[in-house]
Amino acid sequence: MFVYKTKGVCSTEIHLEVESNMIKNVEFIRGCAGNLFGISALVKGMKIDDAISKLKGIDCKGKGTSCPDQLSKALEEFKATSL
Template sequence: MFVYKTKGVCATEIHIDVENSIIKNVNFVRGCAGNLIALSTLVNGMNIDEAIDKLKGIECGTKGTSCPDQLSKALDEYKKLV
């Protein structure tokens, strides 16, 4: 399991399981439960690169980031390690 510490959002961490470049499981610690469960469900089974492309740059209000954007950053970091 890869753990990513988020920046600028309500969720404090993202826990990610990946197998052969396919996202198997995503769990957010804290944050807006309903939205984050939906986001996790939508990306499960998705290729890492596809998820990054779809989520990168999504903003929440004036924060300059969002939980989906933070997930794309987490996946980018994961890719650098494998």
């Protein structure tokens, strides 16, 4: 499992399970549970690069980031350290 410490959002961590460049599971720690369960379900089975391209740059209330954007950053860091 890969653990990413989020920055600038309500969730504090993202736990990733990836196999053969496919997202197997995503778990957000803290944050808006319903929305984050939804995001996790939507990206399950998706290729890493496809998820990054869909989520990167999404902003929440002018913060400059969001939980989906943080997930894209987690996936980019995973790629840089694991693939």
